[in-house]
């Protein structure tokens with residue numbers, strides 16, 4: 253039986269791990285965005301383990317991604333070529349395939365902050381913030397989660413009180429990517445007068461805004477999340493996002509970013525599959541490459557089949573998104589399926605590299621850990637299942 257370097261399946265080819273040619277025939281435009289992200293991924297790959305190990309946030313690499321138009325997530329940003337939803341997905345996949353922390357930074361800058369500005373911002377807010385956030389010159393955060401409200405963020409307790417020509421914001425936020433990066437934070441708060449959730453753009457230098465980077469994380473170590481305290485933070489009324497009327501608007505933004513998480517899970521899983529395939533063809537045990545043992549081949553087949561299912565869901569949901577017909581539960585199914593599959597692939601890949609799997613240099617343990625964050629953020633696996641369950645049965649089982 254032949255094994256090892258003569259393998260027929262070359263993962264360095266441009267299409268990567270696309271066994272069923274799911275992505276064949278994509279447009280030249282989409283491919284150009286994808287290629288740019290692949291090149292960026294190749295540039296950052298030799299650097300990212302060190303940042304992850306040190307728990308250091310490589311803001312210069314975020315800025316580089318901005319220069320390459322990798323932060324705009326398919327949004328219409330003046331001065332930036334607009335990507336199709338498919339191209340945006342492929343960019344996310346490639347960035348995650350290289351590094352989850354930088355992909356998460358892009359997801360916060362583009363997926364959450366730019367999207368909030370595009371969907372809900374005034375003309376003046378767009379003119380002020382879109383360009384610097386898209387370029388990565390101004391780091392932005394999206395502050396929804398609170399210490400006591402994660403999955404039930406709809407019950408958020410942060411308040412906003414109108415006093416003359418100002419809003420006064422009070423409360424606590426937790427897990428906020430870029431929340432202590434010196435830029436802006438979009439804060440979701442409940443209007444004390446009408447009880448509705450509203451959005452505010454807070455400059456992080458505003459008196460009363462204090463933020464601590466959360467230390468000791470075992471996942472996404474190279475992007476910083478913050479715990480934020482807001483004590484009588486006063487902002488002018490024009491800091492309010494005028495087109496947010498209730499929590500439903502926040503949900504509208506989050507549905508779109510769930511698709512991004514599905515692509516991100518695919519990128520992580522692709523990277524771990526590639527590491528497992530490469531290692532098993534090179535490592536010899538019992539006189540032949542690991543890849544020459546039946547059980548190892550079965551595991552490779554299992555991973556490839558899962559990866560292909562992940563790709564199919566990404567492409568199908570993105571097609572609905574591009575056509576403007578995607579429903580929230582469809583985005584939830586993608587997130588549910590792909591983050592679960594990525595965790596299974598992570599467990600198998602980690603086993604297939606033996607002890608060497610836990611060394612950062614082999615590009616498995618970082619992805620395995622980072623996938624744990626994807627599993628939770630933008631709605632946990634159980635929350636996605638509840639959204640799907642409600643869609644299937646018409647019965648809400650959240651509370």
Ligand SMILES: Cc1cc2nc3c(=O)[nH]c(=O)nc-3n(C[C@H](O)[C@H](O)[C@H](O)COP(=O)(O)OP(=O)(O)OC[C@H]3O[C@@H](n4cnc5c(N)ncnc54)[C@H](O)[C@@H]3O)c2cc1C
Pocket residue numbers: 360394395396397401402403404426427428429472477625628629630631632633634635649650651
């Ligand atoms: C790395 C990272 C980055 C993040 N970045 C941001 C950010 O930039 N901005 C932001 O606003 N937030 C951010 N978050 C917060 C994230 O969205 C929340 O962690 C997530 O929504 C889950 O909330 P929680 O951690 O409080 O878990 P909880 O809601 O306390 O959930 C704990 C467990 O209970 C389960 N559970 C909860 N409710 C139910 C139910 N009704 N039925 C069954 N099971 C249930 C959950 O599925 C989970 O398994 C981030 C989180 C992480 C880890």
